[in-house]
Amino acid sequence: MSNTTSNPVVDIHTHMYPPSYISLLSNRTSVPYIHQPSDPKADPRLIILDSDDDPSRPKSSRGRPVDSTYSSFNKKREFMKVHGITCSVISLANPWLDFLEPESALRTAVGINDDLERACSENNASAEYSDLKLYAFGSLPLSAPAKDIVSEIQRLKTLPHVKGVIMGTTGLGKGLDDPALDDIYAALSSTKTIVFLHPHYGLPAEAFGGPSVVARYGHVLPLAMGFPLETTIAVSRMYLAGVFDRHPKLEFLLAHSGGTLPFLAGRIESCVAHEREFIANGGQTQGPQRSIWDVLHSNLYLDAVIYGQPGLKAALEAAGSVDRIMFGTDHPFFPPLGDEEGAKWLSVESNKGVIGDSFPNDEEARRKVLGGNAVRVLGLDL
Incomplete structure (x- = not known):
């Protein structure tokens, strides 16, 4: 499939730490922060998880290295060209901005969101990059008063290159089932703003056997299992x-294709139907009044960042339609481990391969997942 405007390939799961955000983290000394090494040839270190901030290790080896791939729009464009x-x-x-003090949260969010809008606008107006389009999901000042969050949701709808918002699983700090989020959800609904929900906090180290076990295997357990379960728990609570x-x-x-929600949706539905605490079964708590399958088919979209055909098939079954699945790469995370310049990323090619293998005789389905769905749902002008 060619990456033309008639058959676009749209990456809806791709991250950046723009320069203003890098500066913000570089001026901090507690998680999350960026450590600038004394060696000018060494990459800065990004420490964003409490488990990364191990005092027994020098700061120069904590977290992960962050080179220009994380903050450079030119690097983003190079990556896009390599992968079509x-x-x-x-x-x-x-x-994101979960850690900010309430009095600075709105101002910081406005600055970073404007930086992304400006960069996307300049890119899309440039003849040099006419074949590479950029849009953005804005960030919300979730530590700010609710009125500030609502005002930024409304303001973002006036920015032509911002097509939704990204949010973590803690919401205002107490999870996505927090009643205090209702005004936020109302604003998101009334403005028709889609929310890209992304994990960050994972599960406690004890869930995997303790800190020593997590350290032994690096990021494998927190990322491969903790992140998907974090998403599943957050959406289940909602x-x-x-x-x-x-x-x-x-x-x-x-x-990440909804974490484990596609696999566990039927089990959640069954447990809800049998829960004696819910009013429907004689209890005192109002349980959900809609089927989880109805929510999956009406309120939730899933990305295709799943790396395996069984996972994508589960996502497709749970979503109810190929129209609700969208391609993503998770760039700049999971880069090639070698030093070959311009090498294709295994993490990206495996996802593209899974999409192709899942629809070997259905060009239209491949077209939808790789880009057509994102163009339609997000209203992208390509």
Whole structure:
């Protein structure tokens, strides 16, 4: 499939730490922060998880190295060319702006969102990059007062290159079933703003056997298992709390194919049907009034960042339609481990390969997942 405007390849899961965000983290000394090494040849270190901030290790070896790939729009464009990507919808990577003090949160969000809007606008107006389009998901000042969050949601709708927002799983700090989020959800619904939901906090180290076990295997357990389960738990809490009952037009795009939600949806449905705490079964708590399958088919989209055909098939079955699945890369994370310049990324090619293998005789389905769905859902002008 060629990456033309008639058959675009759109990457809806692709991150950046723009220069203003790099500066913000570089001026911090507690998680999340960026450590600038004394060796000018060494890459800065990004420490965004508490488990990365191990005092027994020197700061020069904590977290992960962050080279210019994380913050350079030129590097993003080079990556797009290598992989035949027509359009990238860029979002700030975790931990977004969750850690900001309330009095500075709105100002910081406005600055970073404007930086992304400006960069996308300049790119899309440039004849040099006419075949590479950029759009963005904005970041919300979730530590700010609710009125500030609502005002930024409304303002973002006036920015032509911002096509939604990205949000973590803690919401205002207490999870996505927090009643205090209702005003936020109402604003997202009324403005028809899609939310890209992305994990960050994972699970406690004890879930994997303790810190020593996590350290032994690096990021494998927190990323491969902790992230998908974090997403699953967050969305399940929203569902159980009736968020989708109260806000039937609310739309979320779930990272990593919805975590384990596609596999566990039937089990969740069964447990809800048998739960004695719910009013429907004689209890005192109002349980969800809609089927989880209805929510999956009406309120949730899933990305295709799953790396395996069984996972993508589960996502397709749970979503109810190929029209609700969108291609993503998770760039700049999971880069090639070698030093070959311009090498294709295994993490990207495996996802593209899975899409091709899942629809070997259905060109239209491949076209939709690789780009057509994103163009339609996000209203992209390519």
